Amino acid sequence: MSDAHLVLEGVKHSYGEGDKAVHVLEDAYLSVKSGEIVAIVAPSGAGKSTLLHIGGLLERPQAGEVTICGTPTMGLGERGRTLMRRDTIGYVYQFHNLLPEFSALENVAMPQLISGYTSNSAQNRAQTLLDMLNVGPRALHRPAELSGGEQQRVAIARAAANHPRVILADEPTGNLDPETSDLVFKALAGLIREEGAAALIATHNHDLARKADRIVTLRRGRVEPITL
Numbered sequence: 001m002s003d004a005h006l007v008l009e010g011v012k013h014s015y016g017e018g019d020k021a022v023h024v025l026e027d028a029y030l031s032v033k034s035g036e037i038v039a040i041v042a043p044s045g046a047g048k049s050t051l052l053h054i055g056g057l058l059e060r061p062q063a064g065e066v067t068i069c070g071t072p073t074m075g076l077g078e079r080g081r082t083l084m085r086r087d088t089i090g091y092v093y094q095f096h097n098l099l100p101e102f103s104a105l106e107n108v109a110m111p112q113l114i115s116g117y118t119s120n121s122a123q124n125r126a127q128t129l130l131d132m133l134n135v136g137p138r139a140l141h142r143p144a145e146l147s148g149g150e151q152q153r154v155a156i157a158r159a160a161a162n163h164p165r166v167i168l169a170d171e172p173t174g175n176l177d178p179e180t181s182d183l184v185f186k187a188l189a190g191l192i193r194e195e196g197a198a199a200l201i202a203t204h205n206h207d208l209a210r211k212a213d214r215i216v217t218l219r220r221g222r223v224e225p226i227t228l
């Protein structure tokens with residue numbers, strides 16, 4: 001197996017049909033290695049979220065292949081895709097999507113509990129991740145009792161709970177002030193490198209994108225390298 005954990009090849013995707021069809025991805029190729037952080041910067045509507053959804057197996061492209069850790073996924077059924085999402089992929093959304101009625105610790109422990117780990121082991125992992133992201137002391141607080149930056153760090157911890165080999169983050173700092181964005185991005189990048197995951201991060205923030213190993217954009221539905 002190559003060390004490219006996430007490989008997209010000839011990916012094509014459009015929404016709608018006929019005159020109303022929006023052709024978002026035309027022939028997109030992208031490969032992200034273990035421990036590598038790729039930032040994707042492109043204008044609104046260019047297709048960043050679509051690309052992330054496809055890479056995260058949240059959406060099936062109309063053509064092409066998405067290979068995760070050596071396994072081609074287009075031939076997988078829904079169950080296979082669900083298991084791969086659960087065990088191999090971590091997804092960070094712009095708005096944290098944490099469960100409001102659970103504490104930070106419970107939110108982060110949830111993926112491991114669903115994967116069948118014991119409650120003890122899931123909670124230990126959750127506390128370790130919250131500590132690594134400097135939100136350990138807030139473990140017993142519910143999302144509404146946390147600041148935006150803290151909520152986003154909890155969401156990052158949750159995405160990393162199952163030791164994902166691929167991490168996709170869609171504007172993870174989009175609603176934060178510059179200082180907090182920097183803190184959250186550093187936390188995310190540190191975790192990705194420590195875990196040796198392959199990461200694709202969509203961001204509008206050029207300063208943050210420059211901290212990635214590589215920056216790409218979307219032009220006419222294709223992934224192209226850029227420098228900022």
Ligand SMILES: Nc1ncnc2c1ncn2[C@@H]1O[C@H](COP(=O)(O)OP(=O)(O)OP(=O)(O)O)[C@@H](O)[C@H]1O
Pocket residue numbers: 015016022024042043044045046047048049050051
């Ligand atoms: N479910 C959908 N049905 C129809 N069109 C859609 C759908 N989802 C996205 N689109 C269209 O596809 C294009 C790409 O959308 P996408 O959300 O991937 O862009 P983006 O680069 O992530 O934008 P932003 O930076 O604003 O989040 C847009 O023109 C959008 O209107």
